[in-house]
Amino acid sequence: MTYGSEVRQNPANYLLAWLRTNMLIVTSHDYSQSSQVGFSAQHIPISIDFRELPDKKPPIDDIIRIVHSPTAPILKGTPEFRESVANLKKKFAKQKDGPKIEMILVEGKPWKECLEIKAGCDIFYDQFSIGSYGMGTVESWALRLPVVGRANSWIRSWYPDCPILDVHDQKSIETRLEHLITHPDLREEAARQGRLFCEEHHDIQRNIRKINYLLDWVQRR
Secondary structure, three states: EEOHHHHHHHHHHHHHHHHHHHOEEOOOOHHHHHHOOOOOEEOOOOEEOOOHHHOOOOOOEEEEEEEOOOOHHHHHHHHHHHHHHHHHHHHHHHOOOOOOOEEOOOOOOHHHHHHHHHOOEEEEOOOOOOOOHHHHHHHHHHHEEEEOOOOOOHHHHHHOOOOOOOOOOOHHHHHHHHHHHHHHHHHHHHHHHHHHHHHHOEEEHHHHHHHOOOOHHHHOO
């Protein structure tokens, strides 16, 4: 099994592996893989073990917490996200009984600690320039957080019901976040859809069965 970045950086290794085994599994759904090596591989989605997740934490106050992992700030649109949150804070501060919001940036922490932080948040912002999603989004869906990001047409050709709430620039991030912040019913529904989607496509037990079927198919050839 390999991952998208490995394929793009070392396409020759990917090709040799395919020639040796006539099968390769990738967890990403990045079309740039095919452009590097001229063919595609079997796709097994990113997988998560729901048993390892903390419980979603009940609200401790009336603050809406928006979490983001700025692992690649420019690529993920972290500056645009920061600006959006700052603008909304100013806007809500001028309103009588306006909602209170907090931006939480998660980086450089152990995985379990990251999950615990996310479990106490209300919205996850991922990215808008990449057009795909990774483990951060899958974790957030599993933890019942609405995900703001962008899924391009390639991703939606795989998953037409992908519950990512699309944005494409700073203004759309701000608009989308404001809508979620001021409509708790929409947050709840987006969280519900994300969890169901995650259970259907990213449950590790389901995907282990897919891998086992692939291995069985190869062994019987």
